[in-house]
Amino acid sequence: AQSVTQLDSHVSVSEGTPVLLRCNYSSSYSPSLFWYVQHPNKGLQLLLKYTSAATLVKGINGFEAEFKKSETSFHLTKPSAHMSDAAEYFCVVIGSQGNLIFGKGTKLSVKP
Amino acid sequence: DTEVTQTPKHLVMGMTNKKSLKCEQHMGHRAMYWYKQKAKKPPELMFVYSYEKLSINESVPSRFSPECPNSSLLNLHLHALQPEDSALYLCASSQDGSFNPSSYNSPLHFGNGTRLTVT
Numbered sequence: 001a002q003s004v005t006q007l008d009s010h011v012s013v014s015e016g017t018p019v020l021l022r023c024n025y026s027s028s029y030s031p032s033l034f035w036y037v038q039h040p041n042k043g044l045q046l047l048l049k050y051t052s053a054a055t056l057v058k059g060i061n062g063f064e065a066e067f068k069k070s071e072t073s074f075h076l077t078k079p080s081a082h083m084s085d086a087a088e089y090f091c092v093v094i095g096s097q098g099n100l101i102f103g104k105g106t107k108l109s110v111k112p
Numbered sequence: 113d114t115e116v117t118q119t120p121k122h123l124v125m126g127m128t129n130k131k132s133l134k135c136e137q138h139m140g141h142r143a144m145y146w147y148k149q150k151a152k153k154p155p156e157l158m159f160v161y162s163y164e165k166l167s168i169n170e171s172v173p174s175r176f177s178p179e180c181p182n183s184s185l186l187n188l189h190l191h192a193l194q195p196e197d198s199a200l201y202l203c204a205s206s207q208d209g210s211f212n213p214s215s216y217n218s219p220l221h222f223g224n225g226t227r228l229t230v231t
Binding site for chain 1: 116118152153154155157160168200202204219220221222223224225227
């Protein structure tokens with residue numbers, strides 16, 4: 001069965017410092033993986049997707065993620081955090097019925 | 113701005129009311145979804161329509177009734193809800209309507225949701 005585990009429920013960084021949000025996955029086949037962001041009282045916005053092409057995926061707003069099969073990881077990074085990055089982030093894998101399986105989310109706080 | 117439009121943004125209803133949530137997309141997407149999201153939790157899948165036919169019902173109570181009048185519209189009819197049904201209801205769409213998980217790479221586009229409060 002497919003699943004994702006987000007290793008941190010809350011990450012706090014200072015503005016201008018790097019961001020690392022961790023996600024491990026489990027899948028019986030080559031997975032499709034996504035990162036979504038949700039700002040307060042908003043819907044979810046796609047940041048980036050991995051679909052077995054390049055292992056380093058670049059997304060919007062300066063985010064990127066690296067697919068590491070040996071570590072079953074798909075961590076999200078950004079070199080320099082901005083106040084507007086404060087939000088909830090979800091790591092997502094495609095399930096066997098094509099449905100999205102969400103991680104529990106990581107809340108990112110950015111301090112001035 | 114999102115390309116998936118949900119109305120209303122907020123809805124307060126009593127337990128005996130009947131109301132409907134509406135969702136619209138004009139991207140030519142062939143799959144549409146309803147999700148329920150409680151505070152500080154990830155979205156939970158409720159229903160999936162593929163090519164205007166209901167393909168997934170995640171054992172949702174019958175007080176929630178989905179409808180897909182055409183490929184651009186998705187409704188969720190609500191009747192006799194309970195206070196615990198209060199949540200953010202999210203609509204989403206995706207280009208690919210066929211769910212082959214080993215080749216599926218069509219991301220979901222979400223609306224901003226309807227904040228539902230049941231009193």
